[in-house]
Amino acid sequence: MLYRRTALHYLATFGVALASCSKPESPPPGHVQHSILRQWIPKHKSRQGAVAFTDSIGLDILLEADVDQPELVSFVKEKALGGEYVIIRVYTSRECWSDQTGESDACKTGIVLVYLKNPSSGQNEIRWVQQEGKFSGLFGTATPLQ
Numbered sequence: 001m002l003y004r005r006t007a008l009h010y011l012a013t014f015g016v017a018l019a020s021c022s023k024p025e026s027p028p029p030g031h032v033q034h035s036i037l038r039q040w041i042p043k044h045k046s047r048q049g050a051v052a053f054t055d056s057i058g059l060d061i062l063l064e065a066d067v068d069q070p071e072l073v074s075f076v077k078e079k080a081l082g083g084e085y086v087i088i089r090v091y092t093s094r095e096c097w098s099d100q101t102g103e104s105d106a107c108k109t110g111i112v113l114v115y116l117k118n119p120s121s122g123q124n125e126i127r128w129v130q131q132e133g134k135f136s137g138l139f140g141t142a143t144p145l146q
């Protein structure tokens with residue numbers, strides 16, 4: 001009987017120790033680790049002047065982990081859901097985001113894409129703007145979204 005209690009105590013203690021030493025859970029597949037740097041409601045320019053619509057989405061996003069192109073395109077589509085007028089800028093560098101001119105060396109690698117959706121002009125595309133880095137092969141191209 002004493003042996004059984006000792007064995008159960010050992011297993012319970014050892015099991016708790018194993019559980020506390022396990023590695024942290026990784027994010028689910030398809031999840032892009034990111035932070036929202038800025039969120040706003042973009043204004044649409046019309047003949048009557050600049051008008052803000054409640055169904056507009058403006059986001060500046062900082063990527064916090066490495067992603068590939070299909071993941072990034074899916075991520076942008078997900079973030080743009082429900083918006084009629086949408087502007088999304090995706091960065092890999094907070095320094096580039098802070099640079100208002102966009103001319104620093106950090107901005108050659110630090111901004112990846114700009115997504116624009118404007119139904120009045122028919123625009124619905126990702127513009128690839130990273131000059132140096134993982135997505136530089138796409139620099140100057142556009143990916144239309146449906």
